[in-house]
Amino acid sequence: MNGNLKIKALPAEFYDRFLSDRAKKLQPSPIRGLYPLEKKPGVISLLAGKPEPSTFPFTSLTFTAKDPLKENSESTITISQDQLSPGLQYSDTAGIPDLLKWITTLQEIAHGRKHGMHASGEGEEGWRLSIGSGSQDLISKSATTLINPGDSVLVESPVYAGIIPIFKHMDCKQIEVPTDAHGIRASSLKEILENWPEGEKKPKLLYTVPYGCNPTGMTASLERRKEVLKLARQYNFIILEDDPYYYLYYGKSARPTSYFALEVTEPCGEEAGEPYCEVGRVLRFDSLSKILSAGLRIGFATGPEAILRKVDMLTANANLQVSSLTQLIAFRLLDSWGYDKFFAHTKNVSAFYAQKRDIFERELKKWLGGGVPEEGESDEGRLADWVSPEAGMFFWFKLLVDTPNNSSSQDSDEQDSRTLIETHAYANGVLALPGTVFLPNGSKTPYVRASFSLLTEDQVVEAMKRLRKTVLEVRSEQANR
Numbered sequence: 353m354n355g356n357l358k359i360k361a362l363p364a365e366f367y368d369r370f371l372s373d374r375a376k377k378l379q380p381s382p383i384r385g386l387y388p389l390e391k392k393p394g395v396i397s398l399l400a401g402k403p404e405p406s407t408f409p410f411t412s413l414t415f416t417a418k419d420p421l422k423e424n425s426e427s428t429i430t431i432s433q434d435q436l437s438p439g440l441q442y443s444d445t446a447g448i449p450d451l452l453k454w455i456t457t458l459q460e461i462a463h464g465r466k467h468g469m470h471a472s473g474e475g476e477e478g479w480r481l482s483i484g485s486g487s488q489d490l491i492s493k494s495a496t497t498l499i500n501p502g503d504s505v506l507v508e509s510p511v512y513a514g515i516i517p518i519f520k521h522m523d524c525k526q527i528e529v530p531t532d533a534h535g536i537r538a539s540s541l542k543e544i545l546e547n548w549p550e551g552e553k554k555p556k557l558l559y560t561v562p563y564g565c566n567p568t569g570m571t572a573s574l575e576r577r578k579e580v581l582k583l584a585r586q587y588n589f590i591i592l593e594d595d596p597y598y599y600l601y602y603g604k605s606a607r608p609t610s611y612f613a614l615e616v617t618e619p620c621g622e623e624a625g626e627p628y629c630e631v632g633r634v635l636r637f638d639s640l641s642k643i644l645s646a647g648l649r650i651g652f653a654t655g656p657e658a659i660l661r662k663v664d665m666l667t668a669n670a671n672l673q674v675s676s677l678t679q680l681i682a683f684r685l686l687d688s689w690g691y692d693k694f695f696a697h698t699k700n701v702s703a704f705y706a707q708k709r710d711i712f713e714r715e716l717k718k719w720l721g722g723g724v725p726e727e728g729e730s731d732e733g734r735l736a737d738w739v740s741p742e743a744g745m746f747f748w749f750k751l752l753v754d755t756p757n758n759s760s761s762q763d764s765d766e767q768d769s770r771t772l773i774e775t776h777a778y779a780n781g782v783l784a785l786p787g788t789v790f791l792p793n794g795s796k797t798p799y800v801r802a803s804f805s806l807l808t809e810d811q812v813v814e815a816m817k818r819l820r821k822t823v824l825e826v827r828s829e830q831a832n833r
């Protein structure tokens with residue numbers, strides 16, 4: 353994938369500047385820290401207070417699962433008593449070894465990265481994995497690992513609402529970097545970095561959701577990703593690549609490369625006339641929530657060892673590890689499929705959401721896109737603006753409450769969708785999320801996030817009719833003021 357590019361992993365000391373004071377104080381758990389020693393053949397361990405699995409009532413587990421390559425076909429997977437016992441027992445903090453191994457290979461295939469935990473020898477890429485209780489768990493622990501109160505963190509804006517309270521809790525300054533339909537506006541990011549106030553600590557992190565962004569639905573273009581990575585290298589910040597919608601890409605053109613993959617394909621300089629790539633500025637978060645089951649609560653972080661060992665120490669303190677049983681179930685399913693069936697499954701899932709997107713957009717166009725939707729309706733002009741998502745499950749649209757006649761009352765960019773959604777739309781029987789909840793500074797916005805993942809076609813039609821009714825009511829209220 354990366355031809356003959358030389359790979360240079362950043363050394364462990366590089367991360368000293370990035371680790372928070374709290375992370376620096378963390379020590380390995382006195383018991384869990386010794387677990388790896390137990391694995392030496394011949395060692396009799398009197399270490400951990402592990403219960404004996406044969407005393408547990410579970411003797412086997414059988415479940416059925418879809419075959420991704422054969423429609424309407426299921427296979428039965430039985431986890432025998434022997435195979436089940438690791439799922440009933442405590443295991444490694446970073447995840448059960450079988451699942452870690454399976455996902456490590458997945459990352460190698462999907463992102464063209466060679467696994468190599470210790471950034472020492474030639475070709476070693478210095479990354480590893482940690483499994484968490486969903487990616488949210490790992491994002492939160494990574495924030496604790498990397499942020500000191502008063503630090504500045506760059507966040508794409510609008511941003512995933514679930515990250516805002518985490519950063520607030522860390523008492524950091526959230527610097528909003530504007531996005532558009534192509535992702536983070538690299539020119540704005542550059543401007544922010546070039547004009548960074550003298551004496552103020554430089555930002556250590558940039559948080560982004562590059563595929564089917566929650567809330568905007570945008571998928572960042574390759575060009576933008578390259579520009580952002582270039583800036584990360586130039587200004588030395590770590591990209592938190594939160595990518596739960598990576599496998600929900602259904603765009604027509606080839607998928608843009610992940611930041612994690614770009615690190616080994618985008619050279620950053622030359623050494624003795626040879627181009628090289630420096631790796632270690634991307635901490636990637638994946639999730640099984642959108643592709644296998646949200647209830648499994650399994651996500652994984654992929655990135656520098658120096659950061660993830662601290663994340664693991666937080667896990668050892670907080671919850672010891674993710675449930676061995678759900679990890680085992682996920683592993684047995686994935687192992688029975690193999691990688692080809694896994695990719696076939698994710699293709700099926702993304703095709704499912706592409707169809708949902710098409711239905712939603714068709715009705716959005718019909719009821720809010722201008723023209724006469726149905727007999728008896730009048731042409732009220734456009735009632736909303738949007739960009740069609742190419743991944744994920746969200747539409748982000750701007751409600752056009754202002755008409756040319758009443759736009760003098762308020763600049764349309766100052767219109768806020770909150771009251772319209774929470775009061776008028778709800779009274780009309782439709783609910784969505786007002787865009788303001790995705791802005792760290794809570795400013796007003798006429799945008800709304802609508803999720804189309806669960807709706808039937810009839811529900812979409814009805815929801816769009818109700819939204820149309822709502823916008824027209826608010827328009828008329830404003831005109832009569």
Ligand SMILES: Cc1ncc(COP(=O)(O)O)c(C=O)c1O
Pocket residue numbers: 485486487488489512514561566594596638639640641646650651
């Ligand atoms: C952008 C983003 N990040 C993280 C998460 C959390 O996902 P998980 O279920 O893996 O914790 C979500 C969930 O919707 C999300 O949209």
